Amino acid sequence: MSDRSETGLWRRIMIRMVLTGGVLFSPALAMAGEADVVAAKATKTGEGSYRFDVTVAHDDTGWDHYANVWQVIGPNGAVLGERVLAHPHVNEQPFTRSLSGVSIPDGVTAVTLRAGDLVHEFGGAELMLDLPVDVGQSTSVSQ
Secondary structure (H helix, E strand, C coil): CCHHHHHHHHHHHHHHHHHHHHHHHHHHHHCCCCCEEEEEEEEEEECCEEEEEEEEECCCCECCECEEEEEEECCCCCEEEEEECCCCCCCCCCEEEEEEEEECCCCCCEEEEEEEECCCEECCCCEEEECCCCCCCEEEEEC
């Protein structure tokens, strides 16, 4: 075999290895699945104002695939509040984060909580939560 054909053979082998590695690695990113809301608590902090404590479960794998947001959704699909999660929680699962000062329009008695991740965006388990009526009162729900 000449040096040129050996070089070509090694080049083809390396390209195949890189392509195969990419095919094998891509599903690994998706294997973590979607972010799920597994528990939530709402506290009425004032007239039309609420604090939400939301527990999210997701198999964060690192900076390329982690739960990066959760939202409070009104009955018409409007996003009423959003908590951006700035880093992976690989060794802290499930984890709870809070959001205060969420304004809820008059007449809304329940909201839906959903979480998203960098790969799948939204689509995991959501929870519906009835809102407390009196200031200082809390309600909670879990799976």
